[in-house]
Amino acid sequence: MSGETITSDVLTNLAKPKTSATLTLRIIKSFEYRTEKSLVLHDVNLEATTVGRLKEIAKETIQTQPAWKPYRTAILDTMKLYTKAHGAKTTNLIINLDRDDWILSDDSKLLIDIGFENETEVSFFNGELYEAFKANPETRW
Template sequence: MSTEGNISDVLTNLTRPPTDATLTVRIIKSFEFRTERSLVLHDINLETTTVGELKEIASKAVKTQPGWKAYRNVELDTLKLYSKAHGAKTTNLIINLDHDDWLFKDDSKFLIDLGFENETEVSFFNGEMYEKFRANPETRWDS
């Protein structure tokens, strides 16, 4: 009888190597209306991909892939950690407003050096809009 664990016992963030990770990028259009859409990126090499390159990959997807037309008028310039696989998530449905240390400001940093792993989820948004929302974090439902 084998003493090895079942494949379902392996944490999903450990099922893929850092050279072949899947990331979810939450593209945020509006903080106050909680408008966001998830972009799933496969086959990302966390050891060689920088923050700036991840921004470029996500921006290009928004500009060229079908279904993103409503998001093309937002100047996306800021990345922030939202959650890691099996980690705690914020109670705020659009973005975590605490942990400014989770903002990725250095475009030259490699993702692996920032703690990225398979199934990491990051938010991609306009930094100026984020600061305004952070100063007054009220959501709206009307148009």
Template sequence: MSSPLTNATPGAGATLTVRIIKSFEFRTERSLVLHAVDLGATTVGALKEMAREAVSTQPGWKAYRNIQLDTLKLYTKAHGAKTTNLIINLDHDDWIFEDDSKTLLECGFENETEVSFFNRELYEQFKAHPETRWEG
């Protein structure tokens, strides 16, 4: 009898949530849930392409298609603490995945890992002035 995938035994059946961020200031993001991701075979670069492909082809993503998505950063792992900032964790720049050739497993991904996918330039601007705005 096979056991279900747990966070301690990552494999080919991992579920990941990619938080596609359109605007830091307006806290505009939408989650893309990917199922059956092979953490040992999928690279950071491949995950970026999977997310870009979904945004460019799946219905409901039209408002996100004009964003140049280029950076992945860890948001949280299953059962881990979440940031108090609702759009992105501004600390821990060491959680940015810089090497597109590393596998997700090498980067410490587990089942139910949640990452943010965004434009690095917009992130740096928001980090310098982390103010949120609301339409009114």
């Protein structure tokens, strides 16, 4: 088998069971300065985890892990789907400004029921700052 490449026909979003998904949360501190850090969560049970619980997990991590200290003062209250595995990504590097129907406004919804799958990416941010940035989407250095 030397020199052979083994490939799989299974897409990464289907490679893991719905009870053990990997999700990426894009924790956004500033839209203008594009301050964002990714929190990768492994083994998330999409059939049992709600939007509200996902927010709690992110907030707990930010408050307890040393690497997240600069994010502890950020007010995080809104989640929005960024992309699914193999889906189109936005040209905006910090957040997709279109598709406000992708905002996850019901904390009681199970992730599986709103279409989450393995390798889904979600943005977590301050809703008020998002609205201000949408009205004037200028970035700074």
